[in-house]
Amino acid sequence: MVKKKRGGIGKIKGFAIQFLPFAEISNLDSTGRIKKILGIVLSNNILILQGRLKPEEETRLIGDTMAMIGHVKGFKGIELAVISGNGNNQGGFFGKIRQNLANSLVKGDLGAVTIIGPATIVKDIKKNPKKIELFLNQ
Amino acid sequence: MVIKIFKNFFKKVFSKIFKGKKDVRLGFYGPPNSGKTSLANRICKDFTGEEMGSISKVPHETRNVQFKEKVEIDYKGKKITFKMIDTPGIATKIDYEDFLKYKVKKKEAKSRAKEATQGIIESIKWLDDMDLVVIVLDATKNPYNQVNITIIGNLVARKIPVLIVANKIDLRKSSIKQIEAAFPEYDVVGISAKHGKNIEEFYESVFKLSKNI
Numbered sequence: 001m002v003k004k005k006r007g008g009i010g011k012i013k014g015f016a017i018q019f020l021p022f023a024e025i026s027n028l029d030s031t032g033r034i035k036k037i038l039g040i041v042l043s044n045n046i047l048i049l050q051g052r053l054k055p056e057e058e059t060r061l062i063g064d065t066m067a068m069i070g071h072v073k074g075f076k077g078i079e080l081a082v083i084s085g086n087g088n089n090q091g092g093f094f095g096k097i098r099q100n101l102a103n104s105l106v107k108g109d110l111g112a113v114t115i116i117g118p119a120t121i122v123k124d125i126k127k128n129p130k131k132i133e134l135f136l137n138q
Numbered sequence: 139m140v141i142k143i144f145k146n147f148f149k150k151v152f153s154k155i156f157k158g159k160k161d162v163r164l165g166f167y168g169p170p171n172s173g174k175t176s177l178a179n180r181i182c183k184d185f186t187g188e189e190m191g192s193i194s195k196v197p198h199e200t201r202n203v204q205f206k207e208k209v210e211i212d213y214k215g216k217k218i219t220f221k222m223i224d225t226p227g228i229a230t231k232i233d234y235e236d237f238l239k240y241k242v243k244k245k246e247a248k249s250r251a252k253e254a255t256q257g258i259i260e261s262i263k264w265l266d267d268m269d270l271v272v273i274v275l276d277a278t279k280n281p282y283n284q285v286n287i288t289i290i291g292n293l294v295a296r297k298i299p300v301l302i303v304a305n306k307i308d309l310r311k312s313s314i315k316q317i318e319a320a321f322p323e324y325d326v327v328g329i330s331a332k333h334g335k336n337i338e339e340f341y342e343s344v345f346k347l348s349k350n351i
Contacts, residue, residue, distance in 0.1 A: 055291035062230055062288070063262045066255040069232055077231025080284045119231035127282040129319075 015044045015121050022051035022110060030057050034064055037116060041078055042068075046117035046134075051110045052082045061116075079122040083132055084112040161208065161221040162348055163267060167289050168274040170197040170227030173305040175204075176331035177274055177340075178224040182206055184337075190224055196240040198254035200226045203264055213341045218348050225264060226257030228285050265292055269351050270299050270344070277304040277312035277328065281320040290321070299347045304328040308335055 018040055025033045034057065040047045053061065058080075065078050115125060115134070124135040166174040179189040191204045206222040232254050237247035271293050275281055293300050304317040307328040314328035327343050329336045 055288060055295045058284075058288040059262050059265065059292050062228065062285070063259050065230060066232070066258045069255045070252055076233045077229070080230050080288075082284060082287065119233065125284075126280065127284075128280065129282075 015046060018045045018047050020047055020049045030060060033057060034061050037061065038064060041116055041118050042072065042075065044118060044121060046122060049114040049116065052084065052112040052114045074120065076119040079117050079119055079125045081115045081125040081127050081132060082112055161219045162351060163223060163269040164220040165223045165225060165264065165268040165271045166274055167225055167271055168227060169283060169285055170229055172227065172274045172276040173331045174227065174274045175200050175224055177303065177305065178222055180331050180334060180337060181222065182209060185209055185211055190222065196237060196242060198227060198250060198257065200224060201253040201257040202226065203260050211341060213345050216345060218345065223264060223268065225261040226254065228258050228261050228289060230285060266296065268298050270347055273300060273302045274305050275302060275317055277306050277314055277317060278309050281317045299350050300324055301343050301347055302326045303340065305331050308333050
């Protein structure tokens, strides 16, 4: 983990990578989830979230990010990527049912990982089926 | 209670009767600079003789949702009337300094950035009100962008039919195959909105999807 030094969000003095288990947000409503995520990102953290948000929450996250750009000094938005394990049909039909059941119990897709970072720190997230690359601003 | 049931019943019956007569709300979504307005302009020019909006190399040229009512598309003798909705490109970050690279003055760049953020919020709000959505992607760029996946995920959740357009196929770097590989569950049509290449196939796909509405 990279050590974090707090500084203005416009100037990168350091950052931390924070892992958030899905259990931390599973009982929150959409507003609460987005508030928590943006709170972490605004503190110069790159967030690695276990699972993924619902599609409507992802768009809301983008919308709320846009609303904050003009209001939080130095904030330029976020970089966002989701790595989903949905493509692997391991376990076949019953495996899928088991996965869906597990997902509905925890109210989320635990086979995925979501990476969210402030655009001032994360320059780009390049993704293709074989790899995911995180490029940081210098 | 009884009045409410009757009200709902008549509302349902009448909305079904008149549904066929409503114009199809056709939305154009995608990342900035993928050619949404170029495609909307091409369609409008083909069927109304007028363009819909201005285009530019500078990203976020479209910063407000734009409409064109009563666009009657005639394809092989069949006609459908559309309300076309061209939306600002959706992005997760906006930095006014990015506009300075295009020789835009600082003050104008700042105001452009502010308008662009509002435009993205407006685009997202309009997702609920579409009958059919054309996702316009730049075929020269990596399609595995989270914004593309998020928009499509939202449309699927809302049961709105989606057509993916791989635009800019006139460029050497373009790859329709890459877009098809990224979105194997969807119809992908490769076109060049700028030069009108393959536009007939695009109209055919739009008509095919309109039947499902």
